[in-house]
Amino acid sequence: MGVYTNRESLSNALLPFRKGKKIGFIPTMGALHNGHLSLVKQALNENDCVVVSIFVNPTQFDNKKDLEKYPRNLDADVKFLSQLEGTLFVFAPEASNLYNGPVISKKYTFGNIEHEMEGKHRKGHFDGVGTVVNLLFRAVMPDQAYFGEKDFQQLQIIRKLVAIEKLPIRIVNCPIVREPNGLAMSSRNKRLTEQQFNDAVLINKTLSEVKEKFSALSIPALNKLVVERFLKNTSLKIEYFEIANERTLKTAKRKYKNSSYRAFIAVYAGEIRLIDNMALS
Template sequence: MGIYTKRESLIQALLPFRKNKRIGFVPTMGALHSGHLSLVKTALEANDCVVVSIFVNPTQFDNTGDLDKYPRTLEVDVDLLNTLQGKVFVFAPEASVLYNDHVVAKTYRFGSIANEMEGKHRQGHFDGVGTVLNILFRIVQPDAAYFGEKDYQQLQIVKKLVQIEKLPVQIVGCPIVRENNGLAMSSRNKRLTKAQFEAAGLISKTLFEAKERFKKQSIDQINQWVSEQFNDSSVLSLEYFEIANAETLKTVERRRSGNKYRAFIAAFAGDVRLIDNIALN
């Protein structure tokens, strides 16, 4: 497995895979876990090699404290990737390599999907995501890129980015991988105390119960019930719970036949922000 920190060296290493072979790409911010490995395994099954980028992108953080505390575990990440069978390239650049010492996000017109949920609560987040992915896509030039559905809104943003930038890459969404207590796997989970980790199982438990209630209760009733669950928690605080159209991501107040819906949630355990979502039908 090769580890590259410069764009030129990675581009050179990928040259043998440019003709008649497929290149897969899994962009990450490191602190890898089983969810990331699942993405890489899926990519290896469909491609001749996979590039895994490890880069904590500063332009997608609206909270500098969160950026500073984000776990950085490159050596451990590489050891995890070495357990996989297949050709993997690790791209772990410094910010100056990607941004040429001008660490500023480009402004994108992603449309209304960027203004809902995460867009409301994390100012400029999706511009930062779009900026770094556009740079990485142009360096790696993958045939397909793989993203977890835990960040479902981001997945839709990435699909829009590819359209805007006219990038010839297939965007593949992959199922959420969960901890034993149901918590969606995330690099941020490493920052949780034992008590916070155990309490955070409430997030997925609430989503799965909301899915059952969606069959027979109104959205107002479900919203009220979710609020009550978090009001009763001494560890977690609810930032938002929303039921939205799965395509437009617009929050809905009542169901309409023929539409698909997802429930989205964000909650804090101390200063650690956790998100999750589930398809409702």
């Protein structure tokens, strides 16, 4: 397993795989966990080699403190990946090399899905995501790229990005991987206290209850149910809960036949922000 810190050395390493072979890619911000591992395992099974990027992208953070506190440990991440068998490359560039100029975001229009949910609460976030993923895609030029459904809105943004930039890359969505208590695996979980980690089980429990009652209750009634559940737990604070059309990501006020819906939630445990989602229909 090689570790590459600039685009040029990675490009040279990937040359033998450019003709007649498949390259898989998983972009990450490091602090790897078993959720990432599941993506890498699937990619290794479906490609001749796999690139895992480890890069904490400054342009997608609207909160400087969150950026500063985001966990970083490249050596631990490389060691974590070394347990896997297969041809694996780690791409851990400096921002100056990846951006090759000012570290600023390109402005994107993703068909308005960038203004829903996360877009309402994290100004400029999806411009930063689109910019860095485009740069990473062009550095790696994979055949297939793998994204987890925990960041479902981001997954849809990436699909739009590939179309906008006319990139010949297949986007593969992978199911959410959860902790034994049901909490969606996230690099941010490492910052939770034991009490916060245990309390955060409420997120998955509430989403599961919404799914169970989706056919019986109206959307306003389900919204009220979620608020009531979190009012009883003072250690967790909801930033938003929304039931949205799975295709358009627009907030749903009522249910329509032949439409698919998904519940989205963002919660603060202290200063740590956790997101999750669940298909409802």
